Amino acid sequence: MNRRPRPSAARSGRTAPASSRRAGRSASDRSAAGRGATPASGAPAELPVLRVGFIPGVEPDRFARRWRSGQRAARLELVPVPLSRQADVLGTGEVDMCFVRLPLDADGSGTAGVPGELHLVELWEERPMVVVGIENILSLHEELTVADLAEDPEIPSAHPDDAADRVAVVATGVGHALLPMSLARLHHRKDVVHRPLADAPATRIALAWPRAADDAVRQEFVGAVRGRTARSSR
Incomplete structure (x- = not known):
């Protein structure tokens, strides 16, 4: 049986349900936010x-x-x-x-x-620390002095940012490196230890x-x- 289609709300002149109107406004608001809508006046300015x-x-x-x-x-x-x-x-x-x-x-x-x-x-x-390989005899000390290092070569610094490189060298069992405590801790690894150097300036x-x-x-x-x-x- 053929039936006449019911007229839509727009064609009949009737007002759309409130829920539809709210959904439409929400979509419109989201679209505006996506386009970078400016904040309402009076919003706090961004901090420097x-x-x-x-x-x-x-x-x-x-x-x-x-x-x-x-x-x-x-x-x-x-x-x-x-x-x-x-x-x-x-x-x-x-x-x-x-x-x-x-x-x-x-x-x-x-x-x-x-x-x-x-x-x-x-x-x-920061206390100065001596970093040595775990096989180095200096690792047996709890604390070291400058005199204790006399027979062990120091790995000199080539540039200010080479702390990790020097630690890698002493990990092979060659010599020692002098580092502030925080850098000795930062670059610590399983094959090295660090000991305080008692008679050097902080x-x-x-x-x-x-x-x-x-x-x-x-x-x-x-x-x-x-x-x-x-x-x-x-």
Whole structure:
């Protein structure tokens, strides 16, 4: 039997059901969002970014957690930096601040293109370590002195970023390498051990940034590194 088709809501003049209208609006909204619709007026502006470099051996995660634990004036971005470029990245503006290993030079100024003087906030010291292969007789000591190393050749550093290469050499049983504790731990492997060197000077880690670029955000980060939370009083 032939039946006349029922007229659609659009042709009959009747209003479409509310659920259909809502679905249509939702699809339209999603389409607008996909086209990059601008946020409603009054939305908070995006925070500026504070880029902080850190050299191998420095673990900045605890400082980042402290910074992110409350409302701050900038969003923190951590940038790994080779030791050989710790001064360069400040001079070129690639980072706003940097955890560095001292000395940069005698007074922290004029290094590799850094304009003017640097603020240097010294943070901690690192004990020097002797890295040797597990078959090296020096590995039997709990602590070593410079005199203990007299008969064992040192693997000299060819460039500032060769710590892993030197550890690989001593792993073969040839000589020893001198590294700050954090680098000895960073490059530890099963075929080497590291022992404290009792009578050698420690190295120092500092937070550095150009004096000309000092501002409240950088000072706030210094406070966070020193243990101040977002709620702490100055």
